[in-house]
Structures are given as structure tokens and as C-alpha cells.
Amino acid sequence: MxxxxxxxxxxxxxxxxxxxxxxxxxxxxxxxxxxxxxxxxxxxxxxxxxxxxxxxxxxxxxxxxxxxxxxxxxxxxxxxxxxxxxxxxxxxxxxxxxxxxxxxxxxxxxxxxxxxxxxxxxxxxxxxxxxxxxxxxxxxxxxxxTEPMAVALHAVNRSDIGKRDAAIVIGCGPVGLAVICHLKARGVRTIVASDLSAKRRALATRCGADVVVDPTVDSPYEAASTKGVITEAPALYELGIGSMEKLRKLPGWSHVYRAAEALGAAGPKRPVIFECVGVPGIIDGVIGAAPLSSRIIVVGVCMGEDKMRPALANGKEIDLRFVLGYTPLEFRDTLYMLAEGKLDxxxxxxxxxxxxxxxxxxxxxxxxxxxxxxxxxxxxxxxxx
CATH class of the missing domain: 3.90.180.10 (Medium-chain alcohol dehydrogenases, catalytic domain)
Structure with a gap:
């Protein structure tokens, strides 16, 4: 053969x-x-x-x-x-x-x-x-x-994204486009896609992106900004003091605080960012540009050595998750999502x-x-x- x-x-x-x-x-x-x-x-x-x-x-x-x-x-x-x-x-x-x-x-x-x-x-x-x-x-x-779409399903599953979260997809090659397809199928309301190529940005729109940006012209993070997102440390410090000034006036304020934490409302809102490029320097660049408390899902596989600034990630409390592959169940589920028309x-x-x-x-x-x-x-x- x-x-x-x-x-x-x-x-x-x-x-x-x-x-x-x-x-x-x-x-x-x-x-x-x-x-x-x-x-x-x-x-x-x-x-x-x-x-x-x-x-x-x-x-x-x-x-x-x-x-x-x-x-x-x-x-x-x-x-x-x-x-x-x-x-x-x-x-x-x-x-x-x-x-x-x-x-x-x-x-x-x-x-x-x-x-x-x-x-x-x-x-x-x-x-x-x-x-x-x-x-x-x-x-x-x-x-x-089925296989590449299962890779994207695994990444979206690992992101713990909710429908009301803002999703930012950096890189609209096949992996990024597949992630956009799954985000759309999941009902995520705000999907921002960023790529240097106009043709890839057009494909991102076809896959379901709500906003597409050329990163040399516009910031995908600003395009996805929603009320409650914090981009600079002083604003976080002000949020901390201002919130406590109000809370301490309430009897049993600590219980109110715990309830807010349980609902995910005690801190700043965070976008969920999918890094789908996989070249040296991208992860550090995303960390540097992302709002505070962002969750970054590293889907792109960088083939060479890379470096980043851990102190910057610490200071911004970045949640960094690396993903690879998928489970047999995710593979099977992807096939059926495609076959049932739930995923385009x-x-x-x-x-x-x-x-x-x-x-x-x-x-x-x-x-x-x-x-x-x-x-x-x-x-x-x-x-x-």
C-alpha cells in the first residue's frame, strides 16, 4: 500500500x-x-x-x-x-x-x-x-x-468557563478556531478572537466569534472588557478598601463576605483567555496584557524553550492552566456533537x-x-x- x-x-x-x-x-x-x-x-x-x-x-x-x-x-x-x-x-x-x-x-x-x-x-x-x-x-x-475538535473540547472543559464569562481567543489557526466553535456551542455570550491574519479573522467570525480584532490595531482585552474587570493594581487596592468600608458597617459582615465568595462575587471579574499560538514569548505577552485575576488556558504547544516573568503573574494573580489532548469520553462526545448538529x-x-x-x-x-x-x-x- x-x-x-x-x-x-x-x-x-x-x-x-x-x-x-x-x-x-x-x-x-x-x-x-x-x-x-x-x-x-x-x-x-x-x-x-x-x-x-x-x-x-x-x-x-x-x-x-x-x-x-x-x-x-x-x-x-x-x-x-x-x-x-x-x-x-x-x-x-x-x-x-x-x-x-x-x-x-x-x-x-x-x-x-x-x-x-x-x-x-x-x-x-x-x-x-x-x-x-x-x-x-x-x-x-x-x-x-473529531480528533482536533476533541482537543478544543478538552481545553474548554478545563477552562471552567461560564456562559456569562468573556472569552478571549489569541490565535485563530485550526486550534483557536476549534475552541471558538466549542465556545459558541456552549453558549458563551462574549467571544473575542485575535489574529494578525485578516483571512483567519474572517474564519473566526464564521466559527462564531462576536468580535474579531487585529492585535496590531486593537487590544482584544479592551474589546472584551466588561464591568468589574480590573486592569491595574491600584484599582484592586481601592476595591479592597472600599468594599471593606461598606461591609464593616453591617452586623455579621464576615458572613456576607463568605456568601459573596461562594457566589464568585467577592473579587474582580476575570476573562478566560485561550492562548492558541504556541510560539516563544506569547505566554509572557498574554500575562503582561491580561487583566488582573485572568484565567489563561495554554492550548498552543510551544516547541522551543520559553521564558516568562513569574513575579508579574504573581502580582496579577494569573491562573495559568496547560492542556494537552482529551479523554476517551471527550473524544466520543465530540463525535456525537458533530453528528447531532450541536457543533459546527x-x-x-x-x-x-x-x-x-x-x-x-x-x-x-x-x-x-x-x-x-x-x-x-x-x-x-x-x-x-
């Missing part, structure tokens, strides 16, 4: 032996596979990523000197079943799969390890226990977005290529101006998206 092999930062279509399923596994005929931003980084910076993964205990991540077949955002049709596979996975059934695979005595990251070849290929192996039948006749294109991810798809067009698609995505999510259709002859 044909696959796209990555070796030394080069992409090449080659022929390899077709895979066979082990117990509990499926061989899928790949129908669609998304090109992820992490794939773009891994192609050229695999060794840096491998070093980071070693530090978290996973030593089998892809390296530049070892060929790997990438692709972890996929949907496929069951072509062959291993033993002990549930009856729901009949041959011909369309499924999406969580990109983890048992192989060589361990569990590996599908498409990001040479031990678990991914879906830049005509066929891919998936674990039946981590696969889900695509419901409601959901289109192949949208089904293939269609604006993300901006192009399709065949296996022979993957190298060109990487080049286009490196510019990041015109496209968001490019899908691979192994049966397509398209050389450019």
Missing part, C-alpha cells in the same frame, strides 16, 4: 506492506486524514520534541533519523478485524479512532511514533476499544475533525489533497494565511489543496 513517509524532514510517497490487525484491533481503509499543526512542527523539529517526550517518560516518539508515517486525525472504513473485536465493527463500517495503538509491547502515539504508523496512508491500524462508529450519516470530512466545524475545512499532494499541503500550511484544515483523501489525485 502507499503511505507518506517522513524522514529527515522530507516527505515521500512510498510503498509498504499492508498492515494486519492483532487481537482487539482493526485495519481501516483511510477515508480522510487531517494535517495537524503538530505534524508541521514534528516534520522539522522531531528531535526537539523527542527530547521533551523523553522527559515525560515516553521514549518512542518520532525522530528525524527514523522514518515515520504521520497522521492522527482520521476516519476510516473497517477493512479487516482482529480477534476479540466487538460485533459493531463490521467490515465496511465507518469509524473514527482515538490515536493510541498497542504495538511492540507498549502503547504508542499513532502517527507520531515509528512504532504506530498513522493515516497518511491507504490503511491504518486502530484499537477497537478506542474506536467509535460514525453515527447519523456524518460526512467523512466532518468525522475526520465545517468552516475549518479549506482544502483536500491526495497522498501525492501532502508535501505541497505542508508548504501551503507553513504560510498559514489561506488555509486552516487541509484533509488528505488517499483516493484523491489532487496535488494542491
Amino acid at each position: 502507499k503511505v507518506v513517509s517522513c524522514l529527515g524532514g522530507k516527505l515521500e510517497v512510498i510503498d509498504v506492506a499492508a498492515p494486519r490487525p492483532a487481537d482487539g484491533q482493526l485495519v481501516l481503509d483511510v477515508q480522510r486524514c487531517g494535517i495537524c499543526g503538530s505534524d508541521l512542527h514534528a516534520k522539522d523539529h522531531a528531535d526537539e520534541l523527542q527530547d521533551a517526550m523523553v522527559d515525560v517518560g515516553y521514549g518512542d516518539f518520532m525522530r528525524s533519523d527514523t522514518p515515520v508515517v504521520m497522521g492522527h486525525e482520521f476516519c476510516g472504513e473497517v477493512a479487516e478485524r482482529g480477534r476479540r473485536v466487538a460485533k459493531e465493527f463490521k467490515v465496511g463500517t465507518t469509524v473514527v479512532s482515538f490515536p493510541l495503538m498497542r504495538a511492540n509491547g507498549g502503547v504508542h502515539l499513532t502517527g507520531l511514533s515509528p512504532l504506530a504508523p498513522g493515516a497518511y496512508a491507504e490503511q491504518v491500524v486502530a484499537e477497537a476499544s478506542m474506536s467509535f462508529v460514525v453515527p447519523n450519516g456524518l460526512s467523512l470530512d466532518i468525522a475526520a475533525l 466545524a465545517s468552516p475549518l475545512i479549506t482544502g483536500t489533497v491526495g497522498l501525492d499532494g501532502v508535501e505541497a499541503a505542508f508548504g501551503v500550511l507553513a504560510g498559514a494565511e489561506t488555509h486552516a484544515k487541509i484533509l488528505i483523501d488517499p483516493r484523491s489525485s489532487a496535488l494542491v489543496p
Whole structure:
């Protein structure tokens, strides 16, 4: 079968032996596979990523000197079943799969390890226990977005955002756009999106952003400001003294204070900020510009070393949360949200290529101006998206 092999930062279509399923596994005929931003980084910076993964205990991540077949955002049709596979996975059934695979005595990251070849290929192996039948006749294109949309669902879940909170999304690439889609589906009333690219800002509007700003012209934090947001320390100090002057006139003032704390009304209002860029300097820049007490969800993955000013984060009482991936339940829930029409991810798809067009698609995505999510259709002859 044909696959796209990555070796030394080069992409090449080659022929390899077709895979066979082990117990509990499926061989899928790949129908669609998304090109992820992490794939773009891994192609050229695999060794840096491998070093980071070693530090978290996973030593089998892809390296530049070892060929790997990438692709972890996929949907496929069951072509062959291993033993002990549930009856729901009949041959011909369309499924999406969580990109983890048992192989060589361990569990590996599908498409990001040479031990678990991914879906830049005509066929891919998936674990039946981590696969889900695509419901409601959901289109192949949208089904293939289950994985990246699950990443965004996990980020929004971890943010603890409420409908009345102001959300600020910094960076409107595929991850930022997916976050906007989920915020809209959740009913968040104020969604501000910020990106340098006019085309990406237009996509953000299509995904549900209420306000879009060019950060070289306007501040997303000012665009999202609501009554009660505090941007400077002296205003916080004044709030503290002024509130206590009023409270101390009440009998049992401490009980009133505790009640206000329980309702989340004792301190300044905070926006919830989603950092979806992932380049050095962004986190510190967001901390510096954000209002006091902001909650920052770091969704973008910075591939290099970075630095920040902890004292500034301390002084502003910034709540900083890093996120990665998703749970199996979030993966399943995302699929059903897409299939039931509760989540609209269609604006993300901006192009399709065949296996022979993957190298060109990487080049286009490196510019990041015109496209968001490019899908691979192994049966397509398209050389450019």
C-alpha cells in the first residue's frame, strides 16, 4: 500500500506492506486524514520534541533519523478485524479512532511514533476499544475533525468557563478556531478572537466569534472588557478598601463576605483567555496584557524553550492552566456533537489533497494565511489543496 513517509524532514510517497490487525484491533481503509499543526512542527523539529517526550517518560516518539508515517486525525472504513473485536465493527463500517495503538509491547502515539504508523496512508491500524462508529450519516470530512475538535473540547472543559464569562481567543489557526466553535456551542455570550491574519479573522467570525480584532490595531482585552474587570493594581487596592468600608458597617459582615465568595462575587471579574499560538514569548505577552485575576488556558504547544516573568503573574494573580489532548469520553462526545448538529466545524475545512499532494499541503500550511484544515483523501489525485 502507499503511505507518506517522513524522514529527515522530507516527505515521500512510498510503498509498504499492508498492515494486519492483532487481537482487539482493526485495519481501516483511510477515508480522510487531517494535517495537524503538530505534524508541521514534528516534520522539522522531531528531535526537539523527542527530547521533551523523553522527559515525560515516553521514549518512542518520532525522530528525524527514523522514518515515520504521520497522521492522527482520521476516519476510516473497517477493512479487516482482529480477534476479540466487538460485533459493531463490521467490515465496511465507518469509524473514527482515538490515536493510541498497542504495538511492540507498549502503547504508542499513532502517527507520531515509528512504532504506530498513522493515516497518511491507504490503511491504518486502530484499537477497537478506542474506536467509535460514525453515527447519523456524518460526512467523512466532518468525522475526520473529531480528533482536533476533541482537543478544543478538552481545553474548554478545563477552562471552567461560564456562559456569562468573556472569552478571549489569541490565535485563530485550526486550534483557536476549534475552541471558538466549542465556545459558541456552549453558549458563551462574549467571544473575542485575535489574529494578525485578516483571512483567519474572517474564519473566526464564521466559527462564531462576536468580535474579531487585529492585535496590531486593537487590544482584544479592551474589546472584551466588561464591568468589574480590573486592569491595574491600584484599582484592586481601592476595591479592597472600599468594599471593606461598606461591609464593616453591617452586623455579621464576615458572613456576607463568605456568601459573596461562594457566589464568585467577592473579587474582580476575570476573562478566560485561550492562548492558541504556541510560539516563544506569547505566554509572557498574554500575562503582561491580561487583566488582573485572568484565567489563561495554554492550548498552543510551544516547541522551543520559553521564558516568562513569574513575579508579574504573581502580582496579577494569573491562573495559568496547560492542556494537552482529551479523554476517551471527550473524544466520543465530540463525535456525537458533530453528528447531532450541536457543533459546527465545517468552516475549518479549506482544502483536500491526495497522498501525492501532502508535501505541497505542508508548504501551503507553513504560510498559514489561506488555509486552516487541509484533509488528505488517499483516493484523491489532487496535488494542491
